Amino acid sequence: MKVNPLSDRVLIKPTPAEEVTVSGIIIPDAAKEKPLKGTVVAVGQGTKDEAMVVKEGDTVLYGKFAGTEIKIDGDMLLIMRQSDILAIIEE
Secondary structure, eight states, rough: OOOOTTTTTTEEEOOOOOOOOOTTTTTOOOGGGOOOOEEEEEEEEOOOSSOOOOOOEEEEEEEEOSSSSEEEEEEEEEEEGGGGGGEOOOO
C-alpha cells in the first residue's frame, strides 16, 4: 500500500530496539526503550509557510513521544509533523 503524507507530515520507519547489550545481556521486551531514530519513508508537500527539509531516505532523530504509530502492510511506522523531528543524521 502506498501512503502519501499530507502537508508537513512525514512517515518514518523506526530503527528496531536493541535486543542485546554490548556486554551480551539479552533485553526483555518489557525493558526495551522506544527507539528515537528512524528512516524517512515518505514526506508531504509542505505548506506555504514551511518548506520540507527532510527527504525520503534521511535518517532522523525525533522526540520520545513524537508521532502516531500506524501499521501498514505489517510494518509499524510513525507519522509526525516535520517540526517534531529534532535532527537529520548525516553519515
